[in-house]
Amino acid sequence: MNSTAFDASISSGSNSRHVELYKIMRRIRTFEERVGELFARAQSAGSMLHLSIGEESAAAGFCAAMEPMDKFTTHHRGHGIFLARGADPKKMMAEIGGKEAGYCRGKGGSMHIADMGLGHLGANAIVGGGIPAIVGAGLAARHKQDGSIAVAFFGDGATGQGVLYEAMNMAALWKLPVVFCCINNQYGMGTRIDQATANPALHERAAAFGLKAETVDGLDVEVVAQAAQEFCDAARAGNPGFLAIDCYRFYGHARKDKSPYRDPVEEAEGRKKDPVLFSRNQIIKLGLFDETELDALDDEIAEEMDATIDFTIAQAEPPLMSLFRDVYAPSEPEPEAVRTRINRILAND
Numbered sequence: 001m002n003s004t005a006f007d008a009s010i011s012s013g014s015n016s017r018h019v020e021l022y023k024i025m026r027r028i029r030t031f032e033e034r035v036g037e038l039f040a041r042a043q044s045a046g047s048m049l050h051l052s053i054g055e056e057s058a059a060a061g062f063c064a065a066m067e068p069m070d071k072f073t074t075h076h077r078g079h080g081i082f083l084a085r086g087a088d089p090k091k092m093m094a095e096i097g098g099k100e101a102g103y104c105r106g107k108g109g110s111m112h113i114a115d116m117g118l119g120h121l122g123a124n125a126i127v128g129g130g131i132p133a134i135v136g137a138g139l140a141a142r143h144k145q146d147g148s149i150a151v152a153f154f155g156d157g158a159t160g161q162g163v164l165y166e167a168m169n170m171a172a173l174w175k176l177p178v179v180f181c182c183i184n185n186q187y188g189m190g191t192r193i194d195q196a197t198a199n200p201a202l203h204e205r206a207a208a209f210g211l212k213a214e215t216v217d218g219l220d221v222e223v224v225a226q227a228a229q230e231f232c233d234a235a236r237a238g239n240p241g242f243l244a245i246d247c248y249r250f251y252g253h254a255r256k257d258k259s260p261y262r263d264p265v266e267e268a269e270g271r272k273k274d275p276v277l278f279s280r281n282q283i284i285k286l287g288l289f290d291e292t293e294l295d296a297l298d299d300e301i302a303e304e305m306d307a308t309i310d311f312t313i314a315q316a317e318p319p320l321m322s323l324f325r326d327v328y329a330p331s332e333p334e335p336e337a338v339r340t341r342i343n344r345i346l347a348n349d
């Protein structure tokens, strides 16, 4: 099975597109469940993991409208986006596990994963941190005239960061091939959006900069994909935009957060907005696949994602000296490791 965002865009408009989008969302959900497992087994590097369960339609739907040469950055909750852009789940899991076989040789982890080959200019732990690089990528694309666009994926919390407004202004002023994609999961850590912002219609702020701006409901991945296509087409033609996708963060902010600050009734209601389940029901309603066939597909995906855990656990940790690799310019001599230096000093005594 080869389920990437590129499959979905190839089969655009056909019934198989429903299935492709479902596959991508199911792969994201299952991958995230396995990430949680890696954490529970104390095999993840670092203590922070942000799962995108409940937000799968934003990743799958938006990325279906992107082309292979397009660039993007993500926020700290970016596993699903990278998978939807065609990332290898084994290399992703290995990265999250801090292993050398990972995308960044285990030095980036969940929140700093990147891969220039797939156009991933980097996840970012600083809220709003990845946004300005996309203005630069958009400017580069326009200079090169290579037809690519650049997309900044970020959460609703980033709308409280000034850098977003600087970036939107520059993109609008220079008419860059850029889309700002805001995944509004209703929460910034423990704060609900309506307690943090006077006007939760976030796209209205972007419209004030002259950007094409809209909010869509993330329940139906098809709706997201259609809106994303319009925004990507417009950006490629030099009309930057801001698309907000409404969804609900199913679980706590990070893996350890049990979200005691949320009303259980609200949480139960929010989880009813399940884009994976919605898509599954649509496929059955349209008669494309029946329950048994979808179960078989889910099992196949579960197997694929189970293998990412076994792979990660079996991989080696990066050697200590690799700490200095990719930090200094290749022409610079590697600094002496502290341990070697101390040993040398002691040996001279």
Ligand SMILES: Cc1ncc(C[n+]2csc(CCOP(=O)(O)OP(=O)(O)O)c2C)c(N)n1
Residues within 6 Å of the ligand: 050, 075, 076, 077, 125, 126, 127, 154, 155, 156, 157, 158, 159, 185, 187, 188, 189, 249, 253
């Ligand atoms: C500049 C900055 N301020 C605060 C934080 C701490 N922090 C990490 S995630 C987060 C909330 C982000 O919410 P949102 O942008 O909606 O993304 P979500 O976690 O909901 O996906 C905050 C405040 C940070 N990482 N960077």
Ligand SMILES: [Mg+2]
Residues within 6 Å of the ligand: 155, 156, 157, 183, 184, 185, 186, 187, 188, 189
């Ligand atoms: Mg949020």
